Amino acid sequence: GKPRAMYEQNGNISVNICPLIPQGLVGKINVEKSNTDWLKIESKYTMVSNGSHHPENCSARHKVAILVPFRDRESHLRIFLNHMHAFLMKQQLEYAIYVVELDKDIPFNRGFLFNVGFMEATKDKEFGCFVFHDVDLLPLNDQNLYQCPDQPRHMSVAIDKYKFKLLYDENFGGVSSMSKDHFKTINGYSNLFFGWGGEDDDLFNRIVSNKMIITRILSNIASYTMLPHIHASENPLRYEVLTTGKNESTQNKDGLSNLKYHVTEKIYRKLFVHIKVTINKAD
Ligand code: UD2
Ligand code: MN
Numbered sequence: 197g198k199p200r201a202m203y204e205q206n207g208n209i210s211v212n213i214c215p216l217i218p219q220g221l222v223g224k225i226n227v228e229k230s231n232t233d234w235l236k237i238e239s240k241y242t243m244v245s246n247g248s249h250h251p252e253n254c255s256a257r258h259k260v261a262i263l264v265p266f267r268d269r270e271s272h273l274r275i276f277l278n279h280m281h282a283f284l285m286k287q288q289l290e291y292a293i294y295v296v297e298l299d300k301d302i303p304f305n306r307g308f309l310f311n312v313g314f315m316e317a318t319k320d321k322e323f324g325c326f327v328f329h330d331v332d333l334l335p336l337n338d339q340n341l342y343q344c345p346d347q348p349r350h351m352s353v354a355i356d357k358y359k360f361k362l363l364y365d366e367n368f369g370g371v372s373s374m375s376k377d378h379f380k381t382i383n384g385y386s387n388l389f390f391g392w393g394g395e396d397d398d399l400f401n402r403i404v405s406n407k408m409i410i411t412r413i414l415s416n417i418a419s420y421t422m423l424p425h426i427h428a429s430e431n432p433l434r435y436e437v438l439t440t441g442k443n444e445s446t447q448n449k450d451g452l453s454n455l456k457y458h459v460t461e462k463i464y465r466k467l468f469v470h471i472k473v474t475i476n477k478a479d
Contacts, residue, residue, distance in 0.1 A: 214254035214288040221286065221338045227421055229275055237278045238466050244281055247468040248292040256290035258343045261323040263313035264331050264468075265306045266297045272331045272423050277467045279334045286338055292317065292469060295331075299460070299474035304428070307385030307395035311455050312473050314384060316462065318376070320469075327351070327373045332423040335371075339417050344375040347409045353418035360419060368403070368410060369396030371420065382406050383451030386441055392427075394434030398441045402451075405444050 243249055250256050262280065266273065273295065284291045294317050296309040310328050317323055325344035333352055340351065352370030354360035374382075382402040389395035403410060412418060440446050456476035463470045 211255045212253070214251055214256055216257070218286060218288045218341075223337055223339055223417075225283070225336060225338050227275075227279055227334045227336065229421075229423065231271055232274060232278060234274065237274060240278070241281050241467060243285070244467055246292070246464040247294065247466070248290075249281065249285055250290035251285075251288045254288065256288060258289050258291075258325055259321060259323045260284075260289050260291045260325045260327060260342055260344075261313070261317035261321075262291060262293045262327045262329050262342070263310050263317065264293065264295045264329050265304075265309035265313075266295045266331055267300075267304055269331050269425070272425070273468075275423060276331050276334065281467065283335060283338060284342060287342055289342060291342070292321070292323075293467070294469045294471060296471045296473060299472070302475060303390040304392075305387070305390050305395075307389050307399070308387045308455075308457070308475075309473070311384045311387065311452055312457050312459075312471065314379060314452070315455065315457075316459065316469075316471050324376050325373060326376065326379055327371065329371050330369075330422075332425055333371050333420045334423070336419045336421055337417045340413070340419075342373065344373050344378075345411060347411045348372065348374045348378055348403050349411045349413075351412075351418055352420045353412050354415035355420045355422050357422040360415060362412075362415070366397060366400050368400040372396075372399075378403075378406075378408060380452065382408075383447055383453050384455070386437070386447075386450050387455060388437050388441075388450055389431065389434060391429075391431030391434075393430050394438050398438055401438070401442050402447050405442075405447060 294313045296313040350368050350372050386398045457473050461472040
């Protein structure tokens with residue numbers, strides 16, 4: 197169909213592109229952490245459907261998919277969606293939120309879920325930018341732009357739980373963003389990290405192997421609050437996988453290139469696309 201915001205000018209068609217910096221951003225924003233129910237949140241976001249939204253009056257500069265790995269955190273998900281839709285709309289993005297849930301029988305695997313989210317979002321639209329997002333992190337400043345700059349970006353620089361201090365320089369966990377091309381270049385995440393930890397550090401190694409640079413913005417802007425949760429026990433085997441993963445030929449074999457999965461459900465809900473997935477099963 198005809199894109200929105202198309203105007204006729206001297207016989208030529210010109211598109212009214214959204215401003216480079218979204219208007220009306222205020223800096224620090226509040227987070228509503230009280231537990232609102234689904235109906236309330238859904239009725240608040242009349243303009244959202246299929247987990248997506250795009251600006252009404254201009255054509256968005258960025259098409260962004262927000263990918264969220266998920267298991268058993270329903271109350272977090274409600275708070276997350278309630279916060280994020282308002283936040284993303286204000287940034288005048290064309291965006292969609294994908295929540296990717298792993299089959300109960302398989303130990304949690306954050307990297308695998310991001311790879312699946314990437315493939316499934318890409319089937320839906322030409323997203324140029326991907327944000328890899330924990331469900332329990334909520335941005336505290338609306339000037340933290342959910343876009344993909346020229347280099348991979350670590351976004352959750354300062355988190356209240358860690359006294360707003362970056363834990364270590366190589367940190368790429370929490371919330372990060374990468375362009376579609378960069379993510380393909382590094383072959384996505386490793387599929388081999390089950391349980392807690394390692395997948396984010398392995399991604400960091402892939403970025404370094406490919407001569408990319410991790411960028412961060414000022415911590416007072418890149419600030420987040422983390423919703424409370426019980427901490428999973430760490431996966432003790434992760435160090436070994438991390439070491440072998442430093443090798444570039446391993447990186448090329450483990451990731452998007454050998455990803456096998458089976459989608460059991462892909463439901464376009466109002467506020468998010470819900471993907472339920474299991475590791476490949478013979479059909
Ligand atoms: C840290 C990292 C996270 C990841 C993890 C190790 C930060 C701020 N976060 O998070 O990005 O690298 O360590 O794997 O550095 N999840 C569920 N259900 C579960 C388990 C995980 O939904 O049962 C999802 C959810 O989106 C969650 C994310 O995975 O936010 C990370 O898991 P976590 O919050 O339990 O781990 P945490 O806070 O130590
Ligand atoms: Mn967490």
